[in-house]
Amino acid sequence: MPWDAKAAVDHLNSNAETASTSNCATYVRQAIEAGGVTLAKTMYAKDYGSRLTNAGFVAAAGAPQAGDVVVIQPTENGVAGHMAMYNGTQWVSDYKQPAVHGYYPSATYRKEKPAAAFYRRP
Numbered sequence: 001m002p003w004d005a006k007a008a009v010d011h012l013n014s015n016a017e018t019a020s021t022s023n024c025a026t027y028v029r030q031a032i033e034a035g036g037v038t039l040a041k042t043m044y045a046k047d048y049g050s051r052l053t054n055a056g057f058v059a060a061a062g063a064p065q066a067g068d069v070v071v072i073q074p075t076e077n078g079v080a081g082h083m084a085m086y087n088g089t090q091w092v093s094d095y096k097q098p099a100v101h102g103y104y105p106s107a108t109y110r111k112e113k114p115a116a117a118f119y120r121r122p
Helices: 005-015 024-034 045-054 107-112
Strands: 069-072 082-086 116-120
Touching: 005 024, 005 082, 024 045, 024 082, 045 069, 045 082, 045 116
Parallel strands: none
Antiparallel strands: 069 082, 069 116
16 A cells, blocks of 8 residues: 555544643554554654654655654653654644644753654655
8 A cells, every 4th residue: 555644644633632642653653554654663752763764754854744754852851752743734643732832742842852853755
């Protein structure tokens, strides 16, 4: 099945919670799979970069497009990192992140600004 960014975004939007459940990687991975791409599972969101490239995603630059994925490294006291997908309007992980905050999901991420990498499936 070819990559269908719309199906991935639709799945993520329809399954997003009202607030974080600390399951961002699971929700985004399931959305990617709903879009037709299988990802090898890993425990932490921070480790999905290589899985995305192994599945045909490439580094994305410029303005985000619907279906783009961000993988963010952990904050100073964190372990898991964060993962989200752009739905065309805002970043969505296990919940719809406020558009005004961009891809960093919390005040701690916005303050520390850990490394983030962006991926797009051609």
